[in-house]
Amino acid sequence: FSPANSIKQLWPRPLLVIHGVNDDVIPFEHGERLFEAAYEPKRRVWLTAEDYAQSLTSKEALIEVRQFFDEAIPVPAI
Numbered sequence: 001f002s003p004a005n006s007i008k009q010l011w012p013r014p015l016l017v018i019h020g021v022n023d024d025v026i027p028f029e030h031g032e033r034l035f036e037a038a039y040e041p042k043r044r045v046w047l048t049a050e051d052y053a054q055s056l057t058s059k060e061a062l063i064e065v066r067q068f069f070d071e072a073i074p075v076p077a078i
Contacts, residue, residue, distance in 0.1 A: 003034055004033055004034060005037070007034055007037050007038045008037065008038065008039060010038065010039075011038075011039040012039070012041075014041045014042070014043070014068070014071075014072040015038050015041070015042040015043070016042075016043050016044075016045070016064070016065065016072075017031055017035045017038070017042065017043070017044045017045070018031075018044075018045045018047065018061055018064060018065070019031025019032075019044075019046060020046075020047045020048070020049050020054070021046050021047065021048055022048065022049065028046075031044075031046075041072075043068060045060075045061070045064045047060055047061055
């Protein structure tokens with residue numbers, strides 16, 4: 001199983017990759033490789049939190065996720 005190969009199957013759906021540069025669980029390079037392997041449309045967010053748990057719950061991450069979904073799934077005008 002190769003996540004870098006599997007991620008290509010998401011196309012043409014938008015992809016958001018969020019990864020902590022100081023992640024102590026999953027090496028940062030894994031996030032970089034996934035992002036590079038993915039097709040457009042894609043967006044990346046590299047978080048500077050101190051560890052894995054902080055990355056998951058950071059305000060920055062939540063803001064980025066919200067913005068991504070707002071752009072990826074626009075609300076139709078009424």
